[in-house]
Every structure is written in C-alpha cells, then in structure tokens.
Amino acid sequence: MAEIIALIDYGAGNLHSVHNALKAVGANVSVTADPNIVRAADRIVLPGVGSFKSCAQGLAAIEGMTEAMTERVLIGGAPFLGICVGMQLLATRGLEHGTTPGLDWIGGEVRLIKPSDPAIKVPHMGWNDVAIMPHARGSAVVEAGEAYFLHSYHFAVTDAKDVAAMTDHGEGLVAAVARGNILGVQFHPEKSQAYGLATLTRFLEWNI
Structure with missing residues (x-):
C-alpha cells in the first residue's frame, strides 16, 4: 500500500501549489485538517506563507492538530517537512507582529532580516544558492543547488548542529x-522547478 502523506490544511496560502508538486513526484497526498488522519499518516508536510503569527494562530485554531503532530512526529517518528513559514513554526518563537510561541521543536527564533548593506532589499526574493553545512543532518533530502526564496523573516537557530543548509x-x-526525522526548508520546493521536485522526491524516500 502506498504511503499516505498528510498535507496539513490550516489556511496556508501555498497549500495547493505544494499539493500539486507532491502529486507531480508521485506522492499519495491527503490534504487534511483532521488530527486523526495526521496521527495515521506515514509522512507529514506543513506548508506556510504569510506571517509567523497568522500561521501559528491558524494551526492552533484546529483543535487537537498540534497534539496530533507532536504524537506522530516526536513520538511516532514520522518524517516531517516544514516549508517556508511551516519551517519557521518549528522555532521556539517568532518576533513578527509581537512575540508568538512556535512549536519549539528546534530551538531558536524567527527575526526580521536586517542586512548591513542598505542596497540589499527585503524581502529576500528570487533564486539563490543552497549551501549544505558540513555533516548536516537532513542532507539526504536537501542537496546543494539553487532554489526560490520569498521571505522577510529568517530562522535564527540556537544550535548550529540543527542547520542543514545556508x-x-x-x-x-x-x-x-534538520533534527532527526524533522526537516524544514525556508525555500519553496513547489516554486523551485527541477531542484524543488528533486527535494520532494528525496523527502518521500527519506528514512531515518
């Protein structure tokens, strides 16, 4: 029987494009806001665009969803992929529109990008290199290449060992x-053409 990939529907704007990208690489996707489906899923994907605060509130508004994710991922060991704000929600907290608690699965906080050079514009938008960190966890999924980014806030990670790529x-x-069976990418695989589809394919094949 094909694995079931739970794509969590909590009002994130990139839900449909992520769904289409997963289907394009052969995934058996269940778009769901049902915690029981998440508990039974083989793999879990959390998309996300917009502000940290609105995404955190949207996820918290689904009764039992955070608990189901915690049970399936942290206890059950199901591979997890967070995309863009879905990655940022792994943090301890976000500092966009005030301080908002995150899942705290990977320590750190989500802060505004503040380049020292005023010629560097925010948001960080467009294609950019993905450089793998030495001995990175999660490198079986994320490889060096070029991906599409669109974000004004970034994940400042507490433990450098949790950083898979820069x-x-x-x-x-x-x-x-990346930490154990938990992976998050700031870039958008669903907008990153061949590189993004290859990343999603490796996630589907990823075994911890």
Missing part, C-alpha cells in the same frame, strides 16, 4: 534545518 542575502541566512 543561503546568503547580505548575511548568512538559514535555508534548511
């Missing part, structure tokens, strides 16, 4: 995080 936009910015 990019550069006037300063080093975290492009991917």
Whole structure:
C-alpha cells in the first residue's frame, strides 16, 4: 500500500501549489485538517506563507492538530517537512507582529532580516544558492543547488548542529534545518522547478 502523506490544511496560502508538486513526484497526498488522519499518516508536510503569527494562530485554531503532530512526529517518528513559514513554526518563537510561541521543536527564533548593506532589499526574493553545512543532518533530502526564496523573516537557530543548509542575502541566512526525522526548508520546493521536485522526491524516500 502506498504511503499516505498528510498535507496539513490550516489556511496556508501555498497549500495547493505544494499539493500539486507532491502529486507531480508521485506522492499519495491527503490534504487534511483532521488530527486523526495526521496521527495515521506515514509522512507529514506543513506548508506556510504569510506571517509567523497568522500561521501559528491558524494551526492552533484546529483543535487537537498540534497534539496530533507532536504524537506522530516526536513520538511516532514520522518524517516531517516544514516549508517556508511551516519551517519557521518549528522555532521556539517568532518576533513578527509581537512575540508568538512556535512549536519549539528546534530551538531558536524567527527575526526580521536586517542586512548591513542598505542596497540589499527585503524581502529576500528570487533564486539563490543552497549551501549544505558540513555533516548536516537532513542532507539526504536537501542537496546543494539553487532554489526560490520569498521571505522577510529568517530562522535564527540556537544550535548550529540543527542547520542543514545556508543561503546568503547580505548575511548568512538559514535555508534548511534538520533534527532527526524533522526537516524544514525556508525555500519553496513547489516554486523551485527541477531542484524543488528533486527535494520532494528525496523527502518521500527519506528514512531515518
């Protein structure tokens, strides 16, 4: 029986494009806001665009969803992929529109990008390099290449060992995080053409 990929529907704007990209690489996707489906899923994908605060509130508004994610991922060991703000929600907190608690699965906080060079514009938008960190966790999924980014806030990770990849936009910015069966990417695989589809394919094949 084909694995079931739970794509969590909590009002994130990139839900449909992520769904289409997963289907394009052969995934059996269940778009769901049902915690019970998440508990039974083989793999879980959390998309996300917009502000940290609105995404955190949207996820918290689904009764039992955070608990189901915690049970399936942290206890059950299901591979997890967070995309863009879905990655940022792994943090301890976000500092966009005040301080908002995150899932706190990977320590750190989500802060505004503040390049030292005023010629560097925010948001960080467009194609940029993804550089793999030495001995990076999650490197079986995220490889060196070029991906599409669109964000004004970045994940400042507490433990450098949790940083799987970096990019550069006037300063080093975290492009991917990984710890155990938990993976997050700041870039948009669904907008990154062949590189993005290859990343999603490797996620589907990823075994911890």
